[in-house]
Amino acid sequence: MMRKVKNPVLYLPHELIIQILLRLPVKSLIRFKCVCKSWFSIISSDPQFANSQFQLTAATHTHRALIISIVSPHETLSIDLEESLDDDNASVSLNPNFLASGIAIKGSCRGFILLHCSSSLSLWNPSTGVYTNIPSGYNLDADADAENFYGFGYDQSTDDYLIVSISSDTDSSYLEFFSIRANTWKQIDPGTYIHHTNTIFDDDPRVGLFFNGAIHWFAHFLDLKKKVIVAFDLMERKLLDMHFPDQFISELDYCGLWVFQEFLSLWSMNYSNDTVQIWVMKEYKLHSSWTKTHVLPSDTSSTLYFFPLHCTKRGDIVGVDDNTILMKYNDDGQLLEHRSYDNDPCGYHVTMYTESLLSLPEDDAQA
Structure with a gap:
């Protein structure tokens, strides 16, 4: 048997x-x-697993757009820009029920979104739903005549996240930063920079771009009486400045910063010929490496402006206009597709992020 x-x-x-x-x-x-x-x-x-997962996701250029309505209740969408804009399966509705009215996105880094609401700051991981409130700093409730600029980034040398706030008026600037690990605000002298407000695009667009370990803004360098790109180095805790391309003549009201194909990039609107020009700094901090790479038509819709958000794996450029219509161009500047996500007359804020399981580091005093 x-x-x-x-x-x-x-x-x-x-x-x-x-x-x-x-x-x-x-x-x-x-x-x-x-x-x-x-x-x-x-x-x-397992923090090692979470970090490895994020590094792998970031290396494969798997990025999503987050679109969040300004008023409550906050309609919030996460959209995979690698897929067709007409693919309903590429977008996911989120439910950030902890948000109050008057929300604004102030930065994005390693899967976390910095949010500002009613003079308070919060960090939110839309992938896990976890959020953390940030204590008030010195100048978060600054005088109404002052302009407030924000940035959010990661200091790899200390495994720490920093929130940067700059209060700027006609005479001077004040810079403070919050360390997540130390759970404290610190102030430094920002020097003779007055940061630039390009409010033609949005109610509150003064958000710094995190790239290569630094947060970048547009500013006026008073000593040189010149417009520059100013960057706050998170590891060195100091400011540096970079000049615009020699042939760049656009007003700062009509341009912005983004990351294009792993390079610091500058886009500018040219209303005289209805185009968007894209400049790339091929070698970081090297002025002579600025190169104009694309000229995209912007007259394909009746909107006020178009600014790029993301470059897909295929090389397509995806951006948004003032009606929260996502638009996708190929590398030759041909409009491939567009789709509106704006059901709120008060408008939306948009940012890019990478999905992650990461958690914020603990306070050193509690670790």
Whole structure:
């Protein structure tokens, strides 16, 4: 009599399971926490896994656009810009029910969104839903005549996130930054810069661009009486400035900063010929490396402006206009598709982010 052979139990080495999980979307990973205790521990509380997952996602250029309405209740969409804008499966509705009215996006870094609402700041990870309130700083409730500029970035040397606030008026500027790890605000002398307000585009667009370990804004350098790009180096805790391209003649009211193909990039509107020009700094901080790479037509819609957000893996350029219509151009400047997401007459704020499981570092005093 022959014995029945039991089906062998399939076994995967722990290291292989980790490699498989690292390549899954965050949405799937959150669902898979309930598979077993081991997976729950890996996905929920292993900082090395979370960091590896983020690094892999960022390296594959898997980025999403976050569109959030200004007023409450906040309609919030997360959109995969690698997919067709007409693909409903590429967008996901989020429910940030902790938000109050008058919300504004002030920065994005490593999957976290810096939000400003009613003179208070919060950090939110839209992938996990976790948010943290930030204590008030010295100048967050500055005089109404002062202009407030914000930035948010990551200092890799100390594994710390910094929130930067600059209060600027006609005579002087004040810079302070908040360390997540130290849980404190500090002030430094910002020098003779007056930061620039380009309010033609938005009610509150004065958001610094985080790139290459520094946060970048437009500013007037009073000593040189010249407009510059000023950057706050998060590791050195100091400001530096860079000059615009020699042939760049656009007013700062009609231009902005973004990251294009891993380079610091500058876009500018030219209303005389209805185009958007894109300049790329091929070598960071090297003025002679500025190169004009694209001229896109902006007369394809009746909107006031178009500014780029993201370059896809295929090289397409996706941007948004003043009616929150996403528009996608190919590398030759041909409009491929567009779609409106604006159902709110008060408007939306838009930013790019990378999905992550990352948590904020603990206060050193509590660690």
